[in-house]
Amino acid sequence: MLQAALARGTAGRRSVFEVFGRRLPGARRYGVVAGTGRLLDAIEKFRFDDDSLAFLERAQVVDAPTLEWLSGYRFSGDVWGYGEGDAYFPNSPVLVVEASFAEAVVLETLALSVLNFDSAVATAASRMTTAAGRRPCIEMGSRRAHEQAAVAAARAAYIAGFAASSNLEAGRSFGVPTRGTSAHSFTLLHDTERDAFTAQVDSLGKGTTLLVDTYDVAEAVQLGVEIAGSSLGAVRLDSGDLLSMAAEVRQQLDSLGATETKIVVTSDLDEHAIAALAAAPVDGYGVGTALVTGAGTPTAGLVYKLVAREDDDGRLVSVEKKSSGKVSHGGRKYALRRLGARGFAEAEVIGVGRPPDDDGRGAADRPLLVPLIRDGEVVGREPLDAARDRHRRAREELPPTALQLSRGGPAIPTHWEERT
Structure with a gap:
């Protein structure tokens, strides 16, 4: 795609990609965003070094002009996303990437591999800590996962309320408390x-x-x-x-x-x-296999789709996939969580083209997208405990039905506000 777009002259078109899930995995009532901090670190370091370029050339994956472009790759666009630890629902714009098509398209696998795994583990972990109540849960699943995934799982579980991990690398890399x-x-x-x-x-x-x-x-x-x-x-x-x-x-x-x-x-x-x-x-639970495999749902099912791009006149226009069963919703998205008078979430409101308005009926509705990268520079890095605190607050904000462990629909509906 990159090579063809470069040759066609469309690779530089301003584009908006979005990470979202069409449904919640495992018929659960909410999902948990996790992996954002890891993704920011990965994007910041994402480069094509000499060895990578040599392989692409040797295997004839791309042509010489594309190799030249990749040799200078550094993401210089903007990224917004739900704060790590927050809850999400079907069609929530969990991550919004705005850059040239060329810069944004090569991030797809990176973004999805991080967010899909970490969010699946965090969603399972949140259900486990809900079931445990005040009793602590310890992550003990390293022997049931890939060695690098085990570290990511420990981090995601801590965000969703686990008290500690038996994985010492998670302690060294991310400050997760360790026990064994x-x-x-x-x-x-x-x-x-x-x-x-x-x-x-x-x-x-x-x-x-x-x-x-x-x-x-x-x-x-x-x-x-x-x-x-x-x-x-x-x-x-x-x-x-x-x-x-x-x-x-x-x-x-x-x-x-x-x-x-x-x-x-x-x-x-x-x-x-x-x-x-x-x-x-x-007095406490040690959880292993079920946790690091998402309790039967090892991926969050998130996708990375182009939802808007620049036209020949320089205007940003909506684009969307319309094939049966996998329809996407075009347009640059904004989101807020609509809160009722008692402070409980009532709906996920997604504005297309501009932010949705607070309806003024209950508690102040909460905007969900926060800046993560601006002009290629990370601006949304935060301590892991901030994500952990955000998850606690987000879960307390959900209606009581969200905490049921039985299979069911999303705890709150998703509403659209189309704007031009």
């Missing part, structure tokens, strides 16, 4: 469970978390309290009927005087399993 526990292999390494627990407590202190289901759970709990005393930090359950087992372990810990020792559960948890444990005396 021992594995069954540590217990099996030692001659006895007593030896294993003693080694762990001696090295890590009495506040450590002991894995108690390698052999007999009741015996392990007894042994753990005997070694660490009533100040034992926590025990972890990783198998069996977690609901009944947690109740039995809580009763045993209390009878031993370890009333402050916490119970952490793992073992293929998802949002539904977490919700089912709401009545159990559990």
